[in-house]
Amino acid sequence: MYIAIEGVIGVGKTTLARLLAERLGAESLLEVVEENPFLPLFYQDPVRYGFKVQVFFLLSRYKQLLPLAQPSLFTGGVVADYLFDKDAIFAAMNLSGAEWDLYNDLYRSLAPKIPTPDLTIYLRAPLPVILERIRRRGRVFEKQMEPEYLARLHEFYEHHFATYPHALWTLETQDLNFAELEADQDWVVRQVQERLAQKTATPSAS
Numbered sequence: 001m002y003i004a005i006e007g008v009i010g011v012g013k014t015t016l017a018r019l020l021a022e023r024l025g026a027e028s029l030l031e032v033v034e035e036n037p038f039l040p041l042f043y044q045d046p047v048r049y050g051f052k053v054q055v056f057f058l059l060s061r062y063k064q065l066l067p068l069a070q071p072s073l074f075t076g077g078v079v080a081d082y083l084f085d086k087d088a089i090f091a092a093m094n095l096s097g098a099e100w101d102l103y104n105d106l107y108r109s110l111a112p113k114i115p116t117p118d119l120t121i122y123l124r125a126p127l128p129v130i131l132e133r134i135r136r137r138g139r140v141f142e143k144q145m146e147p148e149y150l151a152r153l154h155e156f157y158e159h160h161f162a163t164y165p166h167a168l169w170t171l172e173t174q175d176l177n178f179a180e181l182e183a184d185q186d187w188v189v190r191q192v193q194e195r196l197a198q199k200t201a202t203p204s205a206s
Helices: 013-024 039-044 046-069 085-094 097-113 127-137 147-162 182-201
Strands: 002-006 027-029 078-080 119-124 168-172
Touching: 002 013, 013 027, 013 078, 013 119, 013 182, 027 046, 039 046, 046 085, 046 097, 085 097, 085 147, 119 182, 127 147, 168 182
Parallel strands: 002 078, 002 119, 027 078, 119 168
Antiparallel strands: none
């Protein structure tokens, strides 16, 4: 079992990944955003640091997800708080010209080696909700983000998942509190279990 959770910054990916991993007896695979030394600089000067921040994230995510190609290493399954596609979504928004071409060549050479999740959960929420969650989280470099940047990022996510070809559940989170409310936690876990069961019961095309 491999579940990936996606959505814009601050939508609740890590919170849900930890919850599902605990409830499903799986291992959580969490992105370590703070390890990227270029990220605070990127929010100050996106044009100058865009390529550096994206390549760092690409290689970091690749190294973290590559072991999933050996399922025997994760007997209880894995719940990740990001999808490998995430890197290309951000890069498409932040890079252009020769930098985008070089990045895209690197991405296309690495992506086929990463397994496809059994289920991808795409979390959505209105922009004011996202901004409030970011404020509560308190990461200093995220406070520099403009609402316009998040709105544009949302558009890129919507475009990506409009044609996503794999098992996908789009979850509206504005009225859910799976960080604290047990009823919401139980509901989300049941929904995930049902979708995984449906996928297992569906015969593969020959």
